[in-house]
Amino acid sequence: ATFPAPERRASGGHGPGRGPELHQERAVQTRDQILDAAAELFDRHGYAGTSVKNVADRVGMTKGAVYFHYPTKEALTIAVVDALYDRWPLLLEAVQAKGLGPMDTLSELLDQTAATFKDDVVVQGGVRLQMEQPLPEGVLPQPYVGWISLIEQLLAEAEEAGELRAGVSPSAAAHTLVSTFFGTQHIAARLDRRQDLTQRWEEARDLIFYALRA
Ligand SMILES: CCC[C@@H]1OCC(CO)=C1C(=O)O
Numbered sequence: 001a002t003f004p005a006p007e008r009r010a011s012g013g014h015g016p017g018r019g020p021e022l023h024q025e026r027a028v029q030t031r032d033q034i035l036d037a038a039a040e041l042f043d044r045h046g047y048a049g050t051s052v053k054n055v056a057d058r059v060g061m062t063k064g065a066v067y068f069h070y071p072t073k074e075a076l077t078i079a080v081v082d083a084l085y086d087r088w089p090l091l092l093e094a095v096q097a098k099g100l101g102p103m104d105t106l107s108e109l110l111d112q113t114a115a116t117f118k119d120d121v122v123v124q125g126g127v128r129l130q131m132e133q134p135l136p137e138g139v140l141p142q143p144y145v146g147w148i149s150l151i152e153q154l155l156a157e158a159e160e161a162g163e164l165r166a167g168v169s170p171s172a173a174a175h176t177l178v179s180t181f182f183g184t185q186h187i188a189a190r191l192d193r194r195q196d197l198t199q200r201w202e203e204a205r206d207l208i209f210y211a212l213r214a
Helices: 025-045 052-059 063-069 073-096 102-119 121-132 145-160 170-192 197-212
Strands: none
Touching: 025 052, 025 063, 025 073, 025 121, 052 063, 052 073, 073 102, 073 121, 073 145, 102 121, 102 145, 102 170, 102 197, 121 170, 145 170, 170 197
8 A cells, every 4th residue: 555646736836845956964954944833833823824934933044044945935835735745655654564464554554643643743734734725726735535545545455354344345434534533633633732632533443443343
């Protein structure tokens, strides 16, 4: 199974979101510091409540230094959301390296994904940006479809391995898992900044996997 490359239908709003090709380690660190600060401010204040100046102040740089990496707020937005989606293939590889069966790989992957929602500022900022849809349709990747596809693949592998309950549709189960995961993290975020997300996700996970496992 693989996490499909995010689908972006339109070209970037104002130039590529990933910023200029960087060669010095320090420039990469600076860019990552800017991304973390932007993600934190987008998560806390939303797209409209965040300016490039706020980001520059937060990371202790001049606006000019930030513009070198990200010429507009749109480019910063695209970069944060791209960084969000860059995380999933890496997380999948790390979990697949454990050599678990497909059903356990899926369960472990979702547990680790829930952990990133709790403590990864880029995930938190990217998720709020995707909720707000601040840019024209198609400039940011389409949300959810990558996860639905990945989970469907893993459940098809589970079916092959005799781990999926007879009669369960991998597609229906994939949609249910993504909707439940999203709703669970959203409610945890809204009520207490995701402090109880692990417990809430484990409750939902146990119930759904009780229905999925052969
Ligand atoms: C794993 C649930 C889906 C995931 O949760 C928030 C979000 C942001 O749009 C997601 C996505 O785009 O796939």
